[in-house]
Amino acid sequence: MRITPSILNADFARLGAEIARVPSADAIHVDVMDNHFVPNLTMGVPVVESLRKATAKMLDIHLMIEDPDRWAPVYAELGAESVTFHIEAVTAPVRLARALHAKGARASVALNPGTPVEMVTAFLGEIDMVTVMSVEPGFGGQSFMDLVLPKVRELRRLINAENLDIWVQMDGGVSVETIERCVEAGADTFVAGSAVFKTDDPDQMVRQLRTIAASCGCGAGK
Ligand code: DX5
Ligand code: ZN
Numbered sequence: 001m002r003i004t005p006s007i008l009n010a011d012f013a014r015l016g017a018e019i020a021r022v023p024s025a026d027a028i029h030v031d032v033m034d035n036h037f038v039p040n041l042t043m044g045v046p047v048v049e050s051l052r053k054a055t056a057k058m059l060d061i062h063l064m065i066e067d068p069d070r071w072a073p074v075y076a077e078l079g080a081e082s083v084t085f086h087i088e089a090v091t092a093p094v095r096l097a098r099a100l101h102a103k104g105a106r107a108s109v110a111l112n113p114g115t116p117v118e119m120v121t122a123f124l125g126e127i128d129m130v131t132v133m134s135v136e137p138g139f140g141g142q143s144f145m146d147l148v149l150p151k152v153r154e155l156r157r158l159i160n161a162e163n164l165d166i167w168v169q170m171d172g173g174v175s176v177e178t179i180e181r182c183v184e185a186g187a188d189t190f191v192a193g194s195a196v197f198k199t200d201d202p203d204q205m206v207r208q209l210r211t212i213a214a215s216c217g218c219g220a221g222k
Helices: 012-020 045-054 068-077 093-102 146-161 179-185 202-215
Strands: 002-005 028-033 059-064 082-086 106-111 129-133 167-171 189-192
Touching: 002 028, 002 202, 012 045, 028 045, 045 059, 045 068, 059 068, 059 106, 068 082, 068 093, 082 093, 082 129, 093 106, 106 167, 129 146, 146 167, 146 179, 179 189, 179 202, 189 202
Parallel strands: 002 189, 028 059, 059 082, 082 106, 106 129, 129 167, 167 189
Antiparallel strands: none
8 A cells, every 4th residue: 555645735935845744655746737638837957957856756747738648758867756647648659668668667547527538548568657637637625426437346356357566556645534445445656745735744644644544445456
């Protein structure tokens, strides 16, 4: 069970210090938005370059942008260990996954709430993680959408049936109230933004989320 805090709801004037507040995090989730693929604008290459120098933690760069084919490899070159691109935006997902691998990064594909699992089944063997969005991407602090849970179940079934080593990540509205449902469905990696950074003790929340996920008796694959 991996907990990856999203810094979208952290203080953007002091991101390095904010990351230092979650030493228990398994990775840091960085939401890159371009105001075209989603109706919000956040950060890009120069900020991620600085974040790379500020932390040794695994970085997962979630690209909510048009033309990930062009930009995703740049983040891998900067030293991000994982780059997540959207299936709704990419032109050549297999070529892009291979380009990320060639640059030493994990390749992750994200699905918006209305996008079916069938969009990625043909090339599951090429990727390292599927990110199932449990909100429409663009903003932190939105309510978790239960309607995506059948997709997580389907993905978990396929991954287990084919004995693949692929992480299933849930992104959006993950909290102490919703994480058990995600685990039950088969997710093993959890982005949490507002749940973590809107508390007084973000690291305690990371540990609490992991404890709930690990102990709800319904681990990934069931
Ligand atoms: C939404 C982003 C998420 C978001 C999660 O567009 O991709 O990563 O930051 O934030 P919470 O946990 O507040 O939904
Ligand atoms: Zn995200």
